[in-house]
Amino acid sequence: DADVTQTPRNRITKTGKRIMLECSQTKGHDRMYWYRQDPGLGLQLIYYSFDVKDINKGEISDGYSVSRQAQAKFSLSLESAIPNQTALYFCATSGASSYNEQFFGPGTRLTVL
Amino acid sequence: QQQVKQSPQSLIVQKGGISIINCAYENTAFDYFPWYQQFPGKGPALLIAIRPDVSEKKEGRFTISFNKSAKQFSLHIMDSQPGDSATYFCAANTSSGGGADGLTFGKGTHLIIQP
Numbered sequence: 001d002a003d004v005t006q007t008p009r010n011r012i013t014k015t016g017k018r019i020m021l022e023c024s025q026t027k028g029h030d031r032m033y034w035y036r037q038d039p040g041l042g043l044q045l046i047y048y049s050f051d052v053k054d055i056n057k058g059e060i061s062d063g064y065s066v067s068r069q070a071q072a073k074f075s076l077s078l079e080s081a082i083p084n085q086t087a088l089y090f091c092a093t094s095g096a097s098s099y100n101e102q103f104f105g106p107g108t109r110l111t112v113l
Numbered sequence: 114q115q116q117v118k119q120s121p122q123s124l125i126v127q128k129g130g131i132s133i134i135n136c137a138y139e140n141t142a143f144d145y146f147p148w149y150q151q152f153p154g155k156g157p158a159l160l161i162a163i164r165p166d167v168s169e170k171k172e173g174r175f176t177i178s179f180n181k182s183a184k185q186f187s188l189h190i191m192d193s194q195p196g197d198s199a200t201y202f203c204a205a206n207t208s209s210g211g212g213a214d215g216l217t218f219g220k221g222t223h224l225i226i227q228p
Binding site for chain 1: 119122147154155156157158159162202214215216217218219220221
């Protein structure tokens, strides 16, 4: 079984709808991250969490919110989806070392019409 | 402000050749420089990483060269194979604060190895 799973893998929605993307991990890591990938733009950090009680904004957090329900679960929400949020979304985890190798999930492809 | 600049955007190399991807960074606090490899439909996966206390790190056919004074680092893939065809991302991070902040990624290089 995969260490980092994301659901759904693909989602098509309409402008203005609320969307939740979920991430679960079995690696026992405290740190979890949400990234967005757009063609030609690399990966941009949306939010990250050191542990259940510590959540931090990344470079592109506007229009997004997150919830860390447990050590193993980190959800990303789009309260009112807009077309320019169409992208590939990745969840990642890392352990507590100074140099954090990050382990990525398979991604969720989100299309907002 | 893009803190990690990656080039080229795309690269075509013949099988057996050397693939070279370059990155430059601006933040002198960065002290961890990983390269990630991503295949279509998959999430990125760590390929190789370097810390600035060494100028080169080699793992099999993959080598990172690091130039601290120039604030540049590069990935060399020797004897490139069709299976190396993927998108490669350089990234950077600082270990301060336990290194828990997210990685800052370059924009990626789409590498194609022609048979």
